[in-house]
Amino acid sequence: MSGTKCPQCDVELKKCLIQQNYSMVMCPNLACSYPFNERDALSSTVYTKDSEILDAAKKRLRQEEQKDGGES
Numbered sequence: 811m812s813g814t815k816c817p818q819c820d821v822e823l824k825k826c827l828i829q830q831n832y833s834m835v836m837c838p839n840l841a842c843s844y845p846f847n848e849r850d851a852l853s854s855t856v857y858t859k860d861s862e863i864l865d866a867a868k869k870r871l872r873q874e875e876q877k878d879g880g881e882s
């Protein structure tokens with residue numbers, strides 16, 4: 811779910827895992843408290859499949875590998 815912008819400050823929203831299989835779409839902008847200042851904050855809680863979590867973890871791992879095995 812990338813490319814979703816915060817309706818309050820226009821920063822790209824980040825998906826944050828809050829518990830197993832649930833993530834919350836949050837604004838990474840520290841000056842902005844979206845979605846916690848919204849009455850329907852819970853509506854931004856989305857079910858996250860294991861495969862999606864695994865995918866994110868794999869991507870992170872790959873990035874780490876690239877960092878280590880760079881052209882040094």
Ligand SMILES: [Zn+2]
Nearest residue numbers: 816819837842
């Ligand atoms: Zn924001």
